[in-house]
Amino acid sequence: MSVWRKLLSFFGLRSDSLHLPALNSDTPLTFELELEDLDYIRYRRQILDWRDNFASQLLADAGKGFQEFKQQVEKEISDVGILRKVFAKPAAEVLKEDFDQLVRAPLAKCQADTAMALEKMFQGCSHGLAVAPIDPQLSILEDISFRAAKQDEVVSSLRRLVFDDGGMIDAYLKPAQVITQSLLVAYKQKQ
Amino acid sequence: MISQFLFEIPAKFAAEVNAGSLIRVGALLKNPSTGKIVAHLQETGAGQALLSKVAAGSPLGIAANMIEAGAAVKTSIDVGQIKKMVASLQTLQYATLGVSMVGLGVTVAGFAYMHKRFDALDVRFSELSNILQSGFNEQRQATMRARLSQVKGLAKAAGQAHTLSQPGLEYCRIAESMSEQAAHFEGELEFLIKAEGKMNLEVFWQLAQLLTLSNSVRIDCRMRSNEMKNAREIAESVAEDYQRLFDPLSVASFKDGDAVLLTKTLREITDAAMTKPYLIEHLRTQHANGAAYLSRIESETEEPLLMLKVA
Numbered sequence: 066m067s068v069w070r071k072l073l074s075f076f077g078l079r080s081d082s083l084h085l086p087a088l089n090s091d092t093p094l095t096f097e098l099e100l101e102d103l104d105y106i107r108y109r110r111q112i113l114d115w116r117d118n119f120a121s122q123l124l125a126d127a128g129k130g131f132q133e134f135k136q137q138v139e140k141e142i143s144d145v146g147i148l149r150k151v152f153a154k155p156a157a158e159v160l161k162e163d164f165d166q167l168v169r170a171p172l173a174k175c176q177a178d179t180a181m182a183l184e185k186m187f188q189g190c191s192h193g194l195a196v197a198p199i200d201p202q203l204s205i206l207e208d209i210s211f212r213a214a215k216q217d218e219v220v221s222s223l224r225r226l227v228f229d230d231g232g233m234i235d236a237y238l239k240p241a242q243v244i245t246q247s248l249l250v251a252y253k254q255k256q
Numbered sequence: 257m258i259s260q261f262l263f264e265i266p267a268k269f270a271a272e273v274n275a276g277s278l279i280r281v282g283a284l285l286k287n288p289s290t291g292k293i294v295a296h297l298q299e300t301g302a303g304q305a306l307l308s309k310v311a312a313g314s315p316l317g318i319a320a321n322m323i324e325a326g327a328a329v330k331t332s333i334d335v336g337q338i339k340k341m342v343a344s345l346q347t348l349q350y351a352t353l354g355v356s357m358v359g360l361g362v363t364v365a366g367f368a369y370m371h372k373r374f375d376a377l378d379v380r381f382s383e384l385s386n387i388l389q390s391g392f393n394e395q396r397q398a399t400m401r402a403r404l405s406q407v408k409g410l411a412k413a414a415g416q417a418h419t420l421s422q423p424g425l426e427y428c429r430i431a432e433s434m435s436e437q438a439a440h441f442e443g444e445l446e447f448l449i450k451a452e453g454k455m456n457l458e459v460f461w462q463l464a465q466l467l468t469l470s471n472s473v474r475i476d477c478r479m480r481s482n483e484m485k486n487a488r489e490i491a492e493s494v495a496e497d498y499q500r501l502f503d504p505l506s507v508a509s510f511k512d513g514d515a516v517l518l519t520k521t522l523r524e525i526t527d528a529a530m531t532k533p534y535l536i537e538h539l540r541t542q543h544a545n546g547a548a549y550l551s552r553i554e555s556e557t558e559e560p561l562l563m564l565k566v567a
Contacts, residue, residue: 094541098488098534100291103281106530113503113523120506121516230453234508242504 101256108252115186116245119179123234126171127227134167135220142213153210156219157203160211164203168227176237187248194240199233200226261544261552262565266344269295269563273349280348282531285563295563296535297348300553303560304369306337341560350524366554367415370473373465374411378404380462400444407437407470414477424481431477438470445501449509457513468525479536479546487546488536495529502526538566
C-alpha cells in the first residue's frame, strides 16, 4: 500500500472518495448571468438620457435667456431719464417683467416640453416635474436701486439666482432626479 | 475549450444595426427578438496604440475633437485608422464618437497602453496643481502623487509579468494592489462629488480615468491568470460602483468645461462596464483561456475595433 493510501486510511478516507469526475472541457458551462438584465441597462440609459437632455437644454436655454436679459438690462440702464437717475426705482420692480419673459419663460417651456417627452415614454409620470417659481418677486435684489452704478451687482445677483446651487436650474432638476430614481427602482422591483 | 476566437469587423453588422434587427447595449450587440447576445465589441492593440497617442491624459474636449477630426498629433498616427475607428463607432450608433473611444479605452487593458495613460495622467495632475490647491491640501496632493507612482509601477509590472515562470501569481498580486488603488481613487471621487458647489470638470475627469483604468487592470489581471469567475465578479462590482458614482451626475454638476461631452462619456463608460461581465461570462462558459484571448486582442495590428462573435 502506498504511503498516500496509508495516510488516507488513517484518517478514515478512501482514496477514491477524493476522485473528482473529469471535467469535459468541450462542454460549455452554465451561463450564470440573466440576459433580461440587458433590458434594464437599455431602459436605464433611456431614462438617464431623458434627464441628461433636460439638464443640457435647461442650461442652454438659461444661458441664452440670461445673455439676452443682460443686454436688455444694459439697454434699460441707458434709457433711464435724468429724473430716474436721481430717484431710481427698485431694480426688482424695473426688471421683473424682462426677467420673467427672457429667463423664466424659456425655462418653463423647457420643463413643459420635457414633461411631454416623459409622458410619451411613461404615461402619468410627468406631474412630478412641476416646480413652483423660485423668488418670483426677485427679492434677491433686496433694495438695490436701478442705476448704472448698480448694474453689475444686479446682474450677478440674478445670475446666482439662476445658475448657483439652490437656484432655478437646480430647482427644475431636482424633481427630474427624483423621477429618474423612482422609475429605475420601480423597474428593478418589477423583475 | 474554444481554441479559436471568431472575430468580425464592426462594419459587417452595420445593415442589421441600421435596420434595428440588432441593437447595441453597452459594448455588445443583441438580437431584440430573441434577447440573445450576438457579439461583443473589443478595442484591439491597434486601437489602443492610436488612442495612446491622441487621448492619453488630454483634456476631454481636446481628445474628442482630435479624434473626430481625424487629426494627426504626430506624423506616426495613421489617420486612416482613426477614421476607421470613427466609422465603426458610427456603425454601432454611439452617441458621441471621439468621446466614446476614450470611454471605450477600458475594455481591454493592454499594459503598455495603460502605463502610458497613467503616465499622462500624472503629468496632467501636475498641470492642474493650481486648481487642485483649492480642493486638495498639500497632504492629499502628496498622497495622490504617491498613488500615481504606485499605479504606474503596477502597470509596468503587469507588462513584464508574462516573462515570469509563474505569471499567474504576479497577476494576482497586481490585481490585489490595483484594487487598493482603485478604492483610493473612488474615495477621492466620492469626496469631490459630495463637496459643495460644482465640480471642476477637468479634475473630475482625471480622477475618473484613474479609477476606470485601475479597475480595467484589475479585471485584466484576473483574466490573464484565468480566474474568470473572479474577473466576472469584479466586473459586476465595478459596474455597480460606476452606476452609484456617475448616474446621479448631470451637466449641472460641473463647471469649466464641456459638461455635455463628459456626461455622455460617463454614460458610455458605465454601460460598457455593465456589459463587460457578459463578455467574461461568455469566455468562461466556453472554457476560453483568458490570457490567450487577451493576447489575441492585443496582437491585432490591422483593425482598431473588432466584434467577438457569440456562436
